[in-house]
Amino acid sequence: MSDSGVVTAELEPEPEAAVALFGDRIEQARSFTAALAREGEERGLIGPLELPRLWTRHILNSAIAAPLFSGSVADVGSGAGLPGIVLAIARPDVSWTLIEPMERRVTWLDEQVAALDLSNVTVVRGRAEEVGLSATFDMVTARAVSALRTLIPWTAPLVRNGGELALLKGLNAENEISAAQKAIKKYLLSDVRVETLGEGGLSETTRVLRATVRG
Numbered sequence: 048m049s050d051s052g053v054v055t056a057e058l059e060p061e062p063e064a065a066v067a068l069f070g071d072r073i074e075q076a077r078s079f080t081a082a083l084a085r086e087g088e089e090r091g092l093i094g095p096l097e098l099p100r101l102w103t104r105h106i107l108n109s110a111i112a113a114p115l116f117s118g119s120v121a122d123v124g125s126g127a128g129l130p131g132i133v134l135a136i137a138r139p140d141v142s143w144t145l146i147e148p149m150e151r152r153v154t155w156l157d158e159q160v161a162a163l164d165l166s167n168v169t170v171v172r173g174r175a176e177e178v179g180l181s182a183t184f185d186m187v188t189a190r191a192v193s194a195l196r197t198l199i200p201w202t203a204p205l206v207r208n209g210g211e212l213a214l215l216k217g218l219n220a221e222n223e224i225s226a227a228q229k230a231i232k233k234y235l236l237s238d239v240r241v242e243t244l245g246e247g248g249l250s251e252t253t254r255v256l257r258a259t260v261r262g
Contacts, residue, residue, distance in 0.1 A: 118185030
C-alpha cells in the first residue's frame with residue numbers, strides 16, 4: 048500500500064518457465080519486463096491491473112510462440128512491444144520490423160531497442176496499410192490488435208507469396224475464423240487453423256492463428 052492509502056499492484060514473480068523459454072537471453076527479458084512494470088502504466092502501454100500477471104499473461108504468452116518464426120517478420124500494432132520486443136529477445140536470429148502508428152509508443156519501442164541492444168529490430172511508425180511494405184515479409188504477427196476480419200486486410204498484404212500469418216489471438220479464435228470467411232477468401236489465405244501453445248507448461252496457454260498467404 049502506498050503512503051496515500053491506495054493499494055498498489057506488485058509485479059508478478061518471474062515464473063520458472065521464463066528461463067526455459069528465453070535461455071541465455073533471460074537477462075534481456077528481465078530488463079524489458081522490469082521497464083514495462085516501471086513505466087508501462089504511466090506511459091499508457093499497459094493497464095493498471097496488469098502487473099500481477101505481467102509475466103504470465105504478456106511476456107510468456109508472447110515468448111511461447113517464438114519457435115514458430117523465421118526469416119523476416121513484421122509485428123503489426125506492436126504497442127508496448129508485445130509480442131515484437133519479446134520475440135526479438137527470444138529469437139535474435141530473426142529480423143523483426145515493429146509497425147506502430149502512435150508516436151509515444153514508437154518512442155518507447157525505440158528506447159527499448161536501444162536499451163536491450165536489439166540489432167535485429169527495426170521500428171516503423173505508421174499504419175500497416177500505409178507504410179509501403181507490401182509483400183515484404185516472410186511472416187507477419189500481431190497480438191490483441193483487432194478481430195480477424197479486420198486484421199487480415201492489415202496483415203496479409205505485408206506477407207510475400209507463400210509466406211505466413213501467425214497471429215496471437217484469444218479464446219474466441221475459432222469463432223473469429225468463421226466470422227472472417229470473406230476476408231480469408233479475398234486475401235487468398237489457405238491452411239487456416241488455430242494452434243494452442245503452452246499446454247502443460249504455462250498457466251495460461253497461447254492461441255496462434257496460422258495461415259499461408261497466396262501460397
